[in-house]
Amino acid sequence: VKPDPQLVALCPVADVAPGGSLRVLVGSHALAVFNVDGCLHVTDDTCTHGLSSLAEGDLDGRVVTCPWHGGAFDVTNGEPVAAPCTVALRTYPSQVRDGALLAVLAAPQVIG
Ligand code: FES
Numbered sequence: 001v002k003p004d005p006q007l008v009a010l011c012p013v014a015d016v017a018p019g020g021s022l023r024v025l026v027g028s029h030a031l032a033v034f035n036v037d038g039c040l041h042v043t044d045d046t047c048t049h050g051l052s053s054l055a056e057g058d059l060d061g062r063v064v065t066c067p068w069h070g071g072a073f074d075v076t077n078g079e080p081v082a083a084p085c086t087v088a089l090r091t092y093p094s095q096v097r098d099g100a101l102l103a104v105l106a107a108p109q110v111i112g
Helices: none
Strands: 007-012 021-026 029-036 039-044 058-060 063-065 072-074 080-082 094-097 100-104
Touching (some): 063 080
Antiparallel strands (some): 021 029, 029 039, 058 063, 063 072, 072 080, 094 100
């Protein structure tokens, strides 16, 4: 398998238990990893309504509730599901390799 330069290692899969979440910094970019029934999902950590960390919110199924104003997002697709959040949360494709969670953070460069 050819290494994919776009893939960034975020954390060991075992670091995020089912129903749990983890804040991961890649440089200055804060990401949140959520474990929904054993499946990991990667989103931006910062709420689109304010500057709150969503990894510190409550995860119930696929919905995380922001600890600041009670807005909520579906972490599997980033859609806002409760006010005051109206702007979708960015999500990132991810995969598991050798026990590590890898994510694609940047869109591919278009050349030419
Ligand atoms: Fe998240 Fe306001 S900062 S709902």
